[in-house]
């Protein structure tokens with residue numbers, strides 16, 4: 001092992017940078033080159049077919065058989081002209097990765113390349129090995145993938161990929177995307193209903209998403225010399241380097257050249273796929289970086305984020321690098337998040353979270369703003385559940401990461417606006433903007449412009465014209481948190497409209513009714529607003545006083561998915577049934593158990609087969625040395641004290657590992673997935689992981705560097 005470490009270090013020394021240049025300096029020359037977007041359909045399809053397809057995409061309707069045939073033929077010709085031979089239905093099963101099964105365009109029965117409309121529209125993958133939480137055994141054995149025309153077809157490698165949703169024949173969703181599409185529809189309807197109070201021209205509202213993706217990059221050889229990184233995506237051992245992120249010198253610093261070349265390479269690939277990547281920079285921790293595309297419609301943004309992670313993984317190989325999307329690859333350093341920037345945009349081009357210079361439009365802004373805050377308050381447990389994963393548990397509440405408490409940050413100035421709106425005396429309908437002036441909402445635009453108040457510690461922050469859900473884990477498929485968010489906002493918007501309609505029916509003037517309901521919501525949801533330091537201990541105490549949940553562990557957090565409230569919500573909007581929610585939780589529990597199990601095994605294996613023998617060998621050298629010194633009549637007390645420290649750590653290490661193995665045997669016998677996940681969390685992870693790690697990390701400091709088998713943090717992290 002020590003050999004592997006030194007060989008890897010030597011390789012890194014001599015590793016050349018891999019320069020990659022795009023065919024053109026102008027991005028517009030190749031943007032979308034590998035994606036069959038609307039522009040390409042426009043060129044390839046007959047005008048009336050194109051019109052029909054475009055309309056269906058915009059309205060989220062299905063496409064008739066003849067048009068599907070035309071699209072299929074055009075997509076195939078385009079792909080074949082680019083040397084592509086195979087196609088696949090691309091989907092996002094609940095494994096968390098994306099799935100594809102390649103079929104050839106070549107149809108031997110007719111001797112030509114072809115893609116039929118029916119094949120484009122529907123496929124039946126042999127998907128029996130995809131997780132379904134028992135759904136397909138209880139309901140129906142077969143599932144199918146259905147084309148999602150709202151997300152463009154693309155070329156990956158040598159394959160034409162058709163974005164699809166994955167459902168069972170009885171209609172249960174077996175993937176991440178189907179619920180997201182339904183949640184989009186729910187928020188669209190509810191938001192349009194509310195917009196109608198302000199603007200009759202609004203007939204469609206679509207949620208937008210821009211994902212800031214954080215990641216670490218390390219050398220591939222060093223990665224491969226760490227079995228924990230290979231097996232679990234994070235380092236289970238490793239003493240922090242003498243220089244971590246204290247200096248904050250990496251943030252926005254210059255990007256190391258090997259990483260820069262990698263970024264340039266994956267960005268070119270991403271741009272060719274039509275993924276509008278726009279920013280790149282260093283993050284806070286050494287070797288940590290971020291990439292962010294321009295925001296897009298949520299469905300496409302979700303696909304593009306999955307695709308981008310895939311592209312980054314693939315491209316990293318060319319540079320002999322490894323991308324780490326794990327939420328907490330290194331203890332003591334910042335974790336990786338995926339900030340989900342979210343807003344609602346109307347067909348008339350208005351961002352509903354954009355304060356306006358028109359006071360009337362600001363009442364609309366405030367309506368959506370307050371309803372979103374209320375939604376987070378009402379369903380904070382669900383939001384927490386939507387981001388729950390074994391990886392994210394290591395991150396939330398640790399270094400520079402939002403806590404597991406869901407709260408909303410809006411900035412001091414908007415706080416003042418809400419306070420004024422809440423406490424203002426009785427208002428009357430008045431001419432012009434007088435009423436708005438009395439409400440204090442005519443001033444909003446100037447306020448936001450000079451609002452530089454940027455709190456980075458909040459899990460859910462308003463940042464000028466969008467909300468930013470920052471607690472989402474970097475490795476997550478964003479469809480789950482985004483389904484939850486859109487759904488809870490849809491729910492509150494509907495409640496809001498019902499209450500306003502009720503008041504109007506009783507004779508209240510519309511604007512007064514709106515203000516009255518907003519006031520009520522501001523009061524009710526106040527506890528979820530927090531402007532202070534979300535990373536502080538005081539906030540944890542304060543949040544407890546306010547009655548806000550602080551659920552640290554995934555197995556407990558997931559319960560919110562099957563609470564009466566959540567089941568009611570998902571059922572009301574016809575997104576997922578109780579059985580489906582339960583099945584999904586079952587998969588999440590299994591997934592959690594697997595992750596903790598792998599980590600526990602890796603720890604045991606590394607400790608007993610690598611660390612302990614290394615420490616004993618070194619200890620023997622010291623024992624020889626102590627004897628020699630004693631033979632010469634010299635003081636050997638310092639050697640003896642090191643031997644005794646090593647002994648102490650070895651004894652506790654071996655005992656803890658053996659106890660953990662025994663405990664695992666007991667826990668493995670638990671049948672119920674939820675109980676087993678809780679036991680893995682409380683009785684394995686919490687009880688043993690830190691203890692075991694502490695002993696190993698102490699040994700790392702005592703044992704000769706020449707003998708240590710694992711690449712150390714300082715070697716992994718300071719890439720050139």
Ligand code: ADP
Nearest residue numbers: 208209210211292293294295341342343465466
């Ligand atoms: P930050 O200061 O947090 O880095 P940026 O302005 O760089 O913020 O934006 C981060 C992400 O938010 C980008 O992906 C950007 O496209 C996205 N974004 C900007 N406006 C919106 C919006 N109205 N809706 C959704 N995402 C948005």
Ligand code: MG
Nearest residue numbers: 212339341468
């Ligand atoms: Mg941000």
